[in-house]
Amino acid sequence: MITVIVDTTSTFDDVMLKSTAWMQILTLCHMSRIEVVLPDVVLRETARHWEAGALEAIQIANGKIAGLKKSRERLVEMGIDTKGLVDSETVNAKADKSGFEEATREKLLSLGVRVEPIPEHVDVETILQRDLARKKPFSPSGKGFRDALVWETVKAVVLTSAANAKNFFVTNNTGDYCQAGGLAPELEAEVKNAAGKLLWVANLEELLKHGALAPMVAGLAKTSDELAKFLAFATTTRDEGAEPLPVEQVVKEAVISALENLNGEDVKTDNAATTGLNFSGLGIPSELEGLSIDAVDADASSLTWQTYETYDDTTLLIQAEIEAEITLDGFAYKSDVGYLVDDDGNIRMLEWDWNDHMAHVGTTVMARLSFQIRLEQGADFVEECEFEGAQPTWPASS
Known part of the structure; x- marks a missing residue:
C-alpha cells in the first residue's frame, strides 16, 4: 500500500485544495488506490492560513469599493456620466476559521483521507526533550514546535506501516526535515526499524511523477474539470435518512x-x-x-x-x-x-x-x-x- 503524508507546505498556497495535483491525489485516495494522511496539526495550520488570506481578501475588496465610491463622487462633480459605475456594498462577511476547518475536515474524511491526531504518547515532556536536545525538526533557535508534532505523526504512521509499504512524506520544509537533498539522517534513524519504507518528496507534483504513482495518474480523468466533477459528486452529502444507492x-x-x-x-x-x-x-x-x-x-x-x-x-x-x-x-x-x-x-x-x-x-x-x-x-x-x-x-x- 502507498501512503502519502502531507505537510503544510502543500496547502500553504492552495488552502482550498483545488490544484490539479491535489485533485489527483484526492481522487486516487477516494478510489482506494492510495492512502492519504493529513496530520491534524496541518489541517489546523491550513485553517489559520485560510483565515489570514480571507481577511486580506475582504480588506482589499472593501478598499476597492471605497475607492470606487470616491471616484464616482468625483466624476459627478466633474459632470461626467457615471451610469456605468455601480456602487457595491461593503463586504461584511466574517472569516470563520473554525467553520472552514470543520468543512475541510468533513470533505477530506468523505474522500477517505485520514486526518491523524497527535499520537497519544506524545506529550509536553516529549516535545520539550526534543527541543532541549535541538533535535530536528527543531532549529538551533528553538523554532519548530508544530513541525515536531507533524514529525511525531509521520513517525507513528511509518512505524505502524506494513512490511514493504511505501510511505511518502511530502514537505518542502527542507531546512527542518531534510539535509543534503534527503531526509535528515537523525530523522531516518528514528524510523529505521519500521517494516515500511519512508520516502521524501518536496511537493505533490514531484510525488505524482514518481514511478509508484505515475501509472495511476495516467489512468485518471484528463482534465481538471473532470476531476472537479468527480470529487464534487464524491463529497455530495445526501439528506439524513436517505436510502443507500442501489447496488447496481x-x-x-x-x-x-x-x-x-x-x-x-x-x-x-x-x-x-x-x-x-x-x-x-x-x-x-x-x-x-x-x-x-x-x-x-x-x-x-x-x-x-x-x-x-x-x-x-x-x-x-x-x-x-x-x-x-x-x-x-x-x-x-x-x-x-x-x-x-x-x-x-x-x-x-x-x-x-x-x-x-x-x-x-x-x-x-x-x-x-x-x-x-x-x-x-x-x-x-x-x-x-x-x-x-x-x-x-x-x-x-x-
Missing part, C-alpha cells in the same frame, strides 16, 4: 472508474515476451510486442454482475462483466508489418520509422472484461474493484 449503481460507477484506470496498462498476449493484464486468447497477433491500452470504449448497457459470496453478513464479493472496444498500441518488426496491416483496420500503421527495425502500430479488439468487487452493504462506494480477466465476445454472441 454503485457497481456501475466502480466499473466505469476501473475502466478509466486501464489506460496506459501493458497487456500480455500469446507472445511469450509480453507482460501485463492477461489479454491472451483475444486473437491478438503474436507478432505485436510492447502493447499497452490507449483507450477503452465500454458499452454500459452490457454490464452484468452477480454476488458470488457474502461474509460477515455485510460484505459482498461481486463479479462484474462488461463489453468494451479496446484500442492498443505497440510495435512490430518491419518485416512482419506488410502482412499484418490490413484494410479493415484491425492492425493499423501509426509510424513506420519508429526505429531501424520496428514500426509503431495499433490494433483494436472487442472483449468482455471482468472485475472482482468488494462492497459493504449500504455503502455508496466499493472497497475494491480489481481487473480479473478478458474474454473474447464472440462465444457469447454466437
Whole structure:
C-alpha cells in the first residue's frame, strides 16, 4: 500500500485544495488506490492560513469599493456620466476559521483521507526533550514546535506501516526535515526499524511523477474539470435518512472508474515476451510486442454482475462483466508489418520509422472484461474493484 503524508507546505498556497495535483491525489485516495494522511496539526495550520488570506481578501475588496465610491463622487462633480459605475456594498462577511476547518475536515474524511491526531504518547515532556536536545525538526533557535508534532505523526504512521509499504512524506520544509537533498539522517534513524519504507518528496507534483504513482495518474480523468466533477459528486452529502444507492449503481460507477484506470496498462498476449493484464486468447497477433491500452470504449448497457459470496453478513464479493472496444498500441518488426496491416483496420500503421527495425502500430479488439468487487452493504462506494480477466465476445454472441 502507498501512503502519502502531507505537510503544510502543500496547502500553504492552495488552502482550498483545488490544484490539479491535489485533485489527483484526492481522487486516487477516494478510489482506494492510495492512502492519504493529513496530520491534524496541518489541517489546523491550513485553517489559520485560510483565515489570514480571507481577511486580506475582504480588506482589499472593501478598499476597492471605497475607492470606487470616491471616484464616482468625483466624476459627478466633474459632470461626467457615471451610469456605468455601480456602487457595491461593503463586504461584511466574517472569516470563520473554525467553520472552514470543520468543512475541510468533513470533505477530506468523505474522500477517505485520514486526518491523524497527535499520537497519544506524545506529550509536553516529549516535545520539550526534543527541543532541549535541538533535535530536528527543531532549529538551533528553538523554532519548530508544530513541525515536531507533524514529525511525531509521520513517525507513528511509518512505524505502524506494513512490511514493504511505501510511505511518502511530502514537505518542502527542507531546512527542518531534510539535509543534503534527503531526509535528515537523525530523522531516518528514528524510523529505521519500521517494516515500511519512508520516502521524501518536496511537493505533490514531484510525488505524482514518481514511478509508484505515475501509472495511476495516467489512468485518471484528463482534465481538471473532470476531476472537479468527480470529487464534487464524491463529497455530495445526501439528506439524513436517505436510502443507500442501489447496488447496481454503485457497481456501475466502480466499473466505469476501473475502466478509466486501464489506460496506459501493458497487456500480455500469446507472445511469450509480453507482460501485463492477461489479454491472451483475444486473437491478438503474436507478432505485436510492447502493447499497452490507449483507450477503452465500454458499452454500459452490457454490464452484468452477480454476488458470488457474502461474509460477515455485510460484505459482498461481486463479479462484474462488461463489453468494451479496446484500442492498443505497440510495435512490430518491419518485416512482419506488410502482412499484418490490413484494410479493415484491425492492425493499423501509426509510424513506420519508429526505429531501424520496428514500426509503431495499433490494433483494436472487442472483449468482455471482468472485475472482482468488494462492497459493504449500504455503502455508496466499493472497497475494491480489481481487473480479473478478458474474454473474447464472440462465444457469447454466437
